[in-house]
Amino acid sequence: MLDVLIRQARVIDGTSAPWFVSDVGLENGKIVWLGPNCPLPARQTLDATHLYLSPGWIDSHTHDDTAVLLQPDHPCKSRQGITTVVVGNCSFSNYPLAGDPALLMHHYQALLGTTAEHLFFADFQAYQQRLNQQGAAVNVVSLVGHAALRLAAMGYSQRPASPSERLQMCQMLETQLQQGAFGLSLGLVYPPGAYADSQELLELAQGVARNGALLTAHVRSYEGGLLESVHEFLDLLEQSGARGLLSHLQAAGAPNWGKVEEALTLLETARARGIDVSTDMYPYPAGSSSVLQLLPPSAQQQGLEVLFAKLSDPAFCADLQTATEHGHEPGWESKIRLIGWENVQISSVTHHDLKPLEGKRFTEAADLLECSPFQVLLKVLLLDRGTSNMILFQLHESDLSCVMKHRLHMLGSDSIPRAEGKAHPRTYGSFPRLLGRMVKAGLLPLEEAVRKVTSLPAQRFGLWDRGLIRPGMQADLCLFSEDLLDQATFQDPEQPPVGLHAVWVNGVQILQQGGLLGNHPGRMLSHNLNPSLAPQR
Numbered sequence: 001m002l003d004v005l006i007r008q009a010r011v012i013d014g015t016s017a018p019w020f021v022s023d024v025g026l027e028n029g030k031i032v033w034l035g036p037n038c039p040l041p042a043r044q045t046l047d048a049t050h051l052y053l054s055p056g057w058i059d060s061h062t063h064d065d066t067a068v069l070l071q072p073d074h075p076c077k078s079r080q081g082i083t084t085v086v087v088g089n090c091s092f093s094n095y096p097l098a099g100d101p102a103l104l105m106h107h108y109q110a111l112l113g114t115t116a117e118h119l120f121f122a123d124f125q126a127y128q129q130r131l132n133q134q135g136a137a138v139n140v141v142s143l144v145g146h147a148a149l150r151l152a153a154m155g156y157s158q159r160p161a162s163p164s165e166r167l168q169m170c171q172m173l174e175t176q177l178q179q180g181a182f183g184l185s186l187g188l189v190y191p192p193g194a195y196a197d198s199q200e201l202l203e204l205a206q207g208v209a210r211n212g213a214l215l216t217a218h219v220r221s222y223e224g225g226l227l228e229s230v231h232e233f234l235d236l237l238e239q240s241g242a243r244g245l246l247s248h249l250q251a252a253g254a255p256n257w258g259k260v261e262e263a264l265t266l267l268e269t270a271r272a273r274g275i276d277v278s279t280d281m282y283p284y285p286a287g288s289s290s291v292l293q294l295l296p297p298s299a300q301q302q303g304l305e306v307l308f309a310k311l312s313d314p315a316f317c318a319d320l321q322t323a324t325e326h327g328h329e330p331g332w333e334s335k336i337r338l339i340g341w342e343n344v345q346i347s348s349v350t351h352h353d354l355k356p357l358e359g360k361r362f363t364e365a366a367d368l369l370e371c372s373p374f375q376v377l378l379k380v381l382l383l384d385r386g387t388s389n390m391i392l393f394q395l396h397e398s399d400l401s402c403v404m405k406h407r408l409h410m411l412g413s414d415s416i417p418r419a420e421g422k423a424h425p426r427t428y429g430s431f432p433r434l435l436g437r438m439v440k441a442g443l444l445p446l447e448e449a450v451r452k453v454t455s456l457p458a459q460r461f462g463l464w465d466r467g468l469i470r471p472g473m474q475a476d477l478c479l480f481s482e483d484l485l486d487q488a489t490f491q492d493p494e495q496p497p498v499g500l501h502a503v504w505v506n507g508v509q510i511l512q513q514g515g516l517l518g519n520h521p522g523r524m525l526s527h528n529l530n531p532s533l534a535p536q537r
Contacts, residue, residue, distance in 0.1 A: 062077075291388045
């Protein structure tokens with residue numbers, strides 16, 4: 001007997017082929033029937049007439065590493081139809097915890113805010129064990145963050161790694177990959193990863209390639225150095241033989257608008273000569289990151305505590321203001337010079353004295369506090385110890401559309417879920433925004449949008465039993481109507497979408513008519529190098 005029979009759905013199977021009307025039967029967590037007029041009895045039967053049924057949606061780029069532990073329902077994603085999240089991006093991961101644990105915690109908190117030591121793990125295996133014991137609504141795919149490796153080997157030292165330090169990083173990486181991590185993520189603008197030289201990156205990338213894993217990269221620049229940064233990543237992939245995913249492709253700042261199309265051409269040209277690369281991006285014209293990204297990387301070369309101590313020195317602060325507002329370093333240029341204080345919004349803070357500033361642009365906060373925007377930044381840095389987030393209004397809609405409809409693009413929310421503040425709406429609305437709003441606007445067909453959130457990321461990460469509606473595949477599914485639409489805004493970012501009818505993870509329903517059911521069938525997935533274990537298609 002089937003566990004669930006979904007009748008007369010408009011099936012979008014994940015291949016980009018046109019939808020077709022079919023029954024879909026689920027049993028023991030897998031799809032076992034696909035076709036019309038299913039004769040098998042079922043414990044539960046759903047009439048899906050006029051509704052769309054697709055594979056579960058895969059969020060290819062998140063910072064949900066600890067959120068899935070703190071909130072097993074993971075409502076910001078499960079209420080979007082997302083059944084799998086990829087964590088550990090941009091060099092930020094909560095393992096391996098080696099050396100001084102405070103270094104990794106401080107690095108991670110710069111992006112995710114205040115977090116606890118019990119959310120950090122010695123290795124992938126310990127992280128996987130914790131999540132699988134606790135349970136989660138969604139599946140989790142984890143990458144190893146480069147920063148964790150470098151902090152364990154050499155802290156925040158701004159210098160090339162020695163041969164012994166490179167060996168230590170490579171050995172730690174090998175352990176995580178063998179335990180089941182899906183790859184390595186680079187964050188080449190975030191200290192300490194920003195300090196890595198080409199030899200360090202090459203040796204790590206070669207380890208990724210040997211293990212058949214994936215190399216992802218927040219490249220060194222999305223501003224004036226975008227094309228050079230794309231070249232650097234492509235060269236690294238070519239020299240190492242690794243498969244690659246270029247994170248959140250964009251061109252920041254008006255002087256750089258239009259470069260996205262050139263960057264996509266570089267990716268296509270690289271593929272033509274045998275480099276396996278693709279890209280992800282979120283569907284909004286604004287980004288989000290730690291406020292530390294307003295500072296030049298050199299300011300953090302001795303670690304955050306040293307930086308905070310120096311902020312009491314007026315001469316240091318004067319030099320820092322000049323660099324922050326006008327400076328340029330290899331791989332970094334002043335965001336303020338590029339887009340202005342008026343286009344940077346304080347989104348999430350932790351200290352109670354800073355709460356009145358949440359949701360305000362730096363210029364607005366400066367008026368409120370009767371000081372300069374840079375003095376606002378100093379106040380935010382000192383009170384929040386570098387754990388505040390910001391939203392940067394820096395992208396052009398035409399560049400965004402160019403990426404969204406490109407064949408190499410997959411959707412990644414780049415979510416930064418925090419307990420406090422005004423998050424970027426991409427955390428709550430990215431997937432219905434693409435599959436609803438952008439499809440309705442004619443940017444791309446619905447079936448192609450579904451491919452970007454199902455089979456394309458499944459192939460990229462090696463999830464061979466997900467991403468398609470086929471007998472034998474895991475039953476991660478999303479049932480939605482043509483009224484699907486995001487409601488999250490920059491002013492009210494936590495508004496859930498409308499139009500989602502049901503979501504299944506591993507054959508267990510987690511959402512019904514937009515409401516969560518409290519089921520936690522998700523698990524931390526392991527990278528499988530044995531193709532004989534993949535389902536037959």
